[in-house]
Amino acid sequence: MMKVILITGGCGFVGSNLAVLLKTKYPSYSITAFDNLKRRGSETNITRLQKAGIDFIHGDVRNKEDFGQIGKIDLLIETSAEPSVLAGINSSLDYLINTNLNGTINCLNFAAKYKADFIFLSTSRVYPIKQLENICFTESETRFDITQNQCIPGVSGLGISESFPLHGARSFYGATKLASELLISEFNEMQGMNTVINRCGVITGPFQMGKIDQGVVVLWVARHFWKKDKYVTFFIFTTYSD
Ligand SMILES: NC(=O)c1ccc[n+]([C@@H]2O[C@H](COP(=O)([O-])OP(=O)(O)OC[C@H]3O[C@@H](n4cnc5c(N)ncnc54)[C@H](O)[C@@H]3O)[C@@H](O)[C@H]2O)c1
Numbered sequence: 001m002m003k004v005i006l007i008t009g010g011c012g013f014v015g016s017n018l019a020v021l022l023k024t025k026y027p028s029y030s031i032t033a034f035d036n037l038k039r040r041g042s043e044t045n046i047t048r049l050q051k052a053g054i055d056f057i058h059g060d061v062r063n064k065e066d067f068g069q070i071g072k073i074d075l076l077i078e079t080s081a082e083p084s085v086l087a088g089i090n091s092s093l094d095y096l097i098n099t100n101l102n103g104t105i106n107c108l109n110f111a112a113k114y115k116a117d118f119i120f121l122s123t124s125r126v127y128p129i130k131q132l133e134n135i136c137f138t139e140s141e142t143r144f145d146i147t148q149n150q151c152i153p154g155v156s157g158l159g160i161s162e163s164f165p166l167h168g169a170r171s172f173y174g175a176t177k178l179a180s181e182l183l184i185s186e187f188n189e190m191q192g193m194n195t196v197i198n199r200c201g202v203i204t205g206p207f208q209m210g211k212i213d214q215g216v217v218v219l220w221v222a223r224h225f226w227k228k229d230k231y232v233t234f235f236i237f238t239t240y241s242d
Pocket residue numbers: 008009010011012013014015034035036037038039042059060061062078079080081082083099103121122123124199200201202203204209215
């Protein structure tokens with residue numbers, strides 16, 4: 001069956017890879033990438049997307065009017081974001097909240113208009129920082145392992161589950177994502193919208209634009225490859241579903 005999919009943030013790392021993967025797997029689907037090209041380098045994905053048969057619309061999730069360029073959809077995958085965990089700490093919160101929260105609301109309203117399904121790229125950063133610091137680890141030869149016995153619910157050798165406590169500060173970025181998650185649950189319950197919330201950990205792969213505050217694995221590998229002398233330290237938290 002023909003499906004019409006809108007991917008907001010579709011020129012970003014996750015959005016563009018999802019778009020190409022879905023189009024390759026389901027050639028009959030109509031897929032549109034919607035992006036304001038805020039992320040430096042995201043514009044380089046336009047040609048790649050178009051070559052794969054994916055339409056591009058220059059639009060901003062902060063502006064409801066920009067959704068007027070799009071027709072009926074069956075599925076909206078919301079991958080647009082200010083994805084930096086440092087956003088708002090020494091800078092204005094405006095872009096973060098207007099994109100990550102108000103933008104998600106605009107996406108939800110647009111999906112609701114067509115009774116479309118909704119997939120949201122959330123983050124492991126919804127889990128509070130101090131709670132994460134209380135997880136017990138043992139240091140093995142190549143990694144830190146989560147110990148079997150923990151005093152916090154939702155932690156095991158498999159990682160962190162949705163039953164991990166949510167009280168405490170988590171970064172402005174994480175707060176916008178958690179607030180979006182709460183609203184998505186309301187659309188799911190009150191409007192019968194089919195929704196998926198995916199709390200991603202640190203993800204990486206081809207076509208990621210590496211920066212210290214987002215895309216750190218690529219940045220770390222690139223610095224190593226080009227023999228740069230600065231070190232980047234990073235931690236990976238994994239999540240899984242119960
Ligand atoms: N990459 C990771 O490690 C990671 C981890 C956890 C969660 N996430 C989440 O996954 C999603 C995708 O992340 P990513 O790594 O692809 O980031 P990315 O920065 O590569 O992609 C985000 C895209 O959104 C676009 N965008 C930003 N503001 C916009 C706006 N107002 N309107 C329209 N488009 C806008 C950007 O131009 C960019 O192309 C985000 O929601 C992010 O928070 C990513």
